[in-house]
Amino acid sequence: MAGFASILPLCLRELTFAAGGRAIIRGVSARFDAGPATIILGANGAGKSVLMRLMHGLLAPSSGEVSWNGQGPARARRGQAMVFQRPVMLRRSALANVLYALELAGIHAPQRERQAMDALEEVGLAAVAQRPARVLSGGEQQRLALARAWALHPEVLFLDEPTANLDPGATREIEAVIRAFDASGTKIIMSTHNLGQARRLGDEVLCIHQGRLVERAPVEAFFAKPASVEAAAFIKGESPWA
Amino acid sequence: MPGTAEAVRGALGLIGAGDPVLAGIVALSLAVSLSAVALAALIGLPLGAAIAVGRFPGRRALIVLLNALMGLPPVVVGLLIYLLLSRAGPLGEMGLLFTPSAMVIAQTVLVLPIIAALCRQAVEDAWVEYEEQLRSLGAEGLRAALTLVWDIRFSLVTAVLAGLGRALAEVGAVMIVGGNIDGVTRVMTTTIALETSKGDLPLALSLGFILIALVVLLNAAAHLIKEAAQRRYG
Amino acid sequence: MGMSRFVVATVVLLAMAPALAQQRFITVASTTSTEQSGLFRHLLPIFEKQAGFQARVVALGTGQALGMGRRGDADVVFVHARALEERFIDEGFGVKRFEVMYNEFVLVGPKSDPARAGGSRDIVAALHRIKAAAAPFASRGDRSGTHFAELELWKAAGIDIAKDKGPWYRDTGSGMGPTLNLAAGMKAYALTDRGTWLWFRNRGDLVISVEGDKRLFNQYGLILVSPAKHPHVKKDMGQAFIDWMVSKEGQLAIAAYKIGGEQLFFPNAEGCLACLKGLAGRPEV
Numbered sequence: 001m002a003g004f005a006s007i008l009p010l011c012l013r014e015l016t017f018a019a020g021g022r023a024i025i026r027g028v029s030a031r032f033d034a035g036p037a038t039i040i041l042g043a044n045g046a047g048k049s050v051l052m053r054l055m056h057g058l059l060a061p062s063s064g065e066v067s068w069n070g071q072g073p074a075r076a077r078r079g080q081a082m083v084f085q086r087p088v089m090l091r092r093s094a095l096a097n098v099l100y101a102l103e104l105a106g107i108h109a110p111q112r113e114r115q116a117m118d119a120l121e122e123v124g125l126a127a128v129a130q131r132p133a134r135v136l137s138g139g140e141q142q143r144l145a146l147a148r149a150w151a152l153h154p155e156v157l158f159l160d161e162p163t164a165n166l167d168p169g170a171t172r173e174i175e176a177v178i179r180a181f182d183a184s185g186t187k188i189i190m191s192t193h194n195l196g197q198a199r200r201l202g203d204e205v206l207c208i209h210q211g212r213l214v215e216r217a218p219v220e221a222f223f224a225k226p227a228s229v230e231a232a233a234f235i236k237g238e239s240p241w242a
Numbered sequence: 243m244p245g246t247a248e249a250v251r252g253a254l255g256l257i258g259a260g261d262p263v264l265a266g267i268v269a270l271s272l273a274v275s276l277s278a279v280a281l282a283a284l285i286g287l288p289l290g291a292a293i294a295v296g297r298f299p300g301r302r303a304l305i306v307l308l309n310a311l312m313g314l315p316p317v318v319v320g321l322l323i324y325l326l327l328s329r330a331g332p333l334g335e336m337g338l339l340f341t342p343s344a345m346v347i348a349q350t351v352l353v354l355p356i357i358a359a360l361c362r363q364a365v366e367d368a369w370v371e372y373e374e375q376l377r378s379l380g381a382e383g384l385r386a387a388l389t390l391v392w393d394i395r396f397s398l399v400t401a402v403l404a405g406l407g408r409a410l411a412e413v414g415a416v417m418i419v420g421g422n423i424d425g426v427t428r429v430m431t432t433t434i435a436l437e438t439s440k441g442d443l444p445l446a447l448s449l450g451f452i453l454i455a456l457v458v459l460l461n462a463a464a465h466l467i468k469e470a471a472q473r474r475y476g
Numbered sequence: 477m478g479m480s481r482f483v484v485a486t487v488v489l490l491a492m493a494p495a496l497a498q499q500r501f502i503t504v505a506s507t508t509s510t511e512q513s514g515l516f517r518h519l520l521p522i523f524e525k526q527a528g529f530q531a532r533v534v535a536l537g538t539g540q541a542l543g544m545g546r547r548g549d550a551d552v553v554f555v556h557a558r559a560l561e562e563r564f565i566d567e568g569f570g571v572k573r574f575e576v577m578y579n580e581f582v583l584v585g586p587k588s589d590p591a592r593a594g595g596s597r598d599i600v601a602a603l604h605r606i607k608a609a610a611a612p613f614a615s616r617g618d619r620s621g622t623h624f625a626e627l628e629l630w631k632a633a634g635i636d637i638a639k640d641k642g643p644w645y646r647d648t649g650s651g652m653g654p655t656l657n658l659a660a661g662m663k664a665y666a667l668t669d670r671g672t673w674l675w676f677r678n679r680g681d682l683v684i685s686v687e688g689d690k691r692l693f694n695q696y697g698l699i700l701v702s703p704a705k706h707p708h709v710k711k712d713m714g715q716a717f718i719d720w721m722v723s724k725e726g727q728l729a730i731a732a733y734k735i736g737g738e739q740l741f742f743p744n745a746e747g748c749l750a751c752l753k754g755l756a757g758r759p760e761v
Contacts, residue, residue: 053374056378058374058377058378077380078380080378081378081379082374082378084374084375084378088371088372088374088375088376090389090393091393091394091475091476092393092475100379100389101379104379104380104381104385105379105380132474132475132476133476134475134476135476148379328547328548328549329547329548329549329706329708330547330548330549334548337708339549340503340532340534340549421532421534421535422534422535423532423533423534424511424516424517424520424533426532436512438653438654438657439508439512439650439651439653439654439657440512440653440675440676440677441653441656441657441660441676441677441678441679442677442678443677443678
């Protein structure tokens with residue numbers, strides 16, 4: 001947003017993470033600039049979710065560093081938002097859920113209502129603003145999660161397999177919103193299993209295998225000719241027509 | 243059991259007669275216990291939630307202590323509060339002994355661990371679901387805890403009801419700090435104790451049935467409210 | 477929301493505490509025998525109407541009531557154990573002892589009278605027979621006036637009950653009612669004041685075994701807690717209560733209290749001969 005310094009680029013330096021005696025992330029280094037939508041691909045258990053949580057600051061690395069434009073993670077909380085695989089809504093109306101996020105972000109009361117309604121309109125949920133969020137369908141709740149993120153106008157939006165639990169119709173709606181985010185200048189960092197989705201939404205791909213970054217390439221190049229063995233095996237395994 | 247039918251009939255008779263002394267006793271029981279539960283909830287819900295969400299040294303010991311305090315013997319609480327409020331004690335100047343206020347204080351102390359411990363458990367369970375999203379949005383510590391308490395408020399009704407049941411049923415604490423003064427600090431349980439010690443067992447039993455009926459009614463009402471609200475909010 | 481209303485109510489209730497204190501009253505520490513007999517329910521409304529303030533009675537055993545006086549939690553004590561009362565005053569906790577009323581103790585026991593203790597006016601002989609027969613005996617054991625009197629009677633019988641008691645002697649540590657409940661349930665003997673016996677409903681098959689012995693005389697005394705020891709004591713109202721109790725109105729009110737036509741307590745305040753004249757008292761005990 002205009003007015004304060006950008007939190008990008010995001011730099012990961014030799015990140016590791018271990019839990020319960022197991023190493024989950026084994027030394028990942030990468031740099032993310034504004035612009036290209038980044039897709040993180042990898043098999044189950046490869047560490048995608050953990051990596052995203054390390055980037056977003058929900059987990060602290062065992063070693064290594066996460067820095068946002070030279071600052072630590074604490075300073076960069078405001079410019080980020082995250083959408084999870086399962087949307088978590090408070091037992092309030094759809095509108096109230098968005099208002100809650102705005103209140104936490106320190107937006108003043110008079111502006112909150114306007115910004116919240118704008119966000120709901122953006123994702124097509126204005127009609128159900130007063131409905132209790134928890135009675136909405138799975139797809140609607142996920143759209144609501146995106147509206148909640150939209151209202152915050154984040155610089156970076158993390159998405160952890162956002163459509164894994166949704167039917168194709170709902171998936172299309174979610175993808176449309178993600179595209180809108182992208183078009184508005186928000187940096188997208190998303191993990192997914194859906195290769196078609198990766199190609200539709202992504203500009204570049206990061207491939208994670210057993211906690212390591214094995215390949216990073218523009219999306220078309222990656223799918224046409226994956227450079228690493230693991231990536232190739234992954235693509236083959238994920239494609240139903242291999 | 244001999245006399246049960248007579249006692250039930252006695253109970254209905256007492257209610258039907260609308261005896262003002264009985265009404266006063268029931269009203270005082272409700273006033274004291276409801277006030278105590280309200281105070282205990284005011285302190286205990288945020289306390290339990292904060293412990294559930296927080297991470298600090300000694301947390302586990304504190305949880306064990308809180309759970310153990312649920313079993314505080316009412317008569318011991320009564321004795322401790324008596325010593326506190328007695329003229330010979332530190333807070334004697336306040337002149338609270340043998341007043342309904344003293345009874346409220348004693349029952350609050352009794353009920354607080356119950357509400358706090360059960361809330362802590364419920365919030366900790368809910369935290370598993372909510373933690374990542376709330377922290378992602380920037381809600382931490384007490385802020386997140388209070389948001390959770392409000393969100394799971396319907397399941398906390400059970401915790402509050404448990405506290406209310408304990409308060410309405412106990413006699414040891416209110417007897418000692420209240421003095422069972424006729425017309426001033428006499429509640430249902432102390433009346434039942436008194437009538438039993440006087441040997442008037444049918445009357446005591448009738449009062450006992452009225453007390454039980456009251457508790458059942460309160461629980462039923464809370465249950466209905468809980469269900470209706472859950473249907474509305476999901 | 478409902479919660480905030482409770483909070484307000486509680487705050488109001490607690491805030492009312494000092495206000496309640498201003499509602500004029502004194503705290504009277506008395507015994508379970510007087511409370512449970514219903515005497516106060518009869519007496520106090522009359523008093524309050526005439527005096528204009530409330531007398532709030534906390535009913536415990538004599539020992540506990542005097543303890544309350546020592547701690548300063550009561551303004552007046554109203555008990556029935558002369559030796560303990562005199563010690564209370566000697567230790568400086570009480571101002572002066574006023575005799576107010578009396579009744580008597582009776583020995584109750586099972587109709588079958590296994591110890592053959594009944595049928596006489598001699599309490600000491602009866603106690604001897606009970607001990608000899610090792611018949612069950614229920615004692616209050618709670619430092620009450622009645623308990624104290626019972627201990628004195630064992631002493632008068634030359635029995636060191638603390639040493640010589642056996643499993644037949646049941647120390648209940650409780651009030652007169654529960655002790656009688658136990659006696660009825662166990663078919664035991666017990667010492668009780670006549671007032672309690674008159675209203676006690678759960679008699680089982682207990683009857684009066686011994687009555688009328690001079691040594692069963694039970695005197696009640698009123699003492700103002702010393703303002704020297706406890707400056708907060710409401711001495712004017714407390715003294716007014718005592719003055720009323722030993723006045724003609726108070727003494728008449730005491731005499732008027734009856735259960736089933738029988739009088740429970742007999743006024744005998746010093747200097748109230750005028751009011752005692754013409755009252756149907758018991759013959760000289």
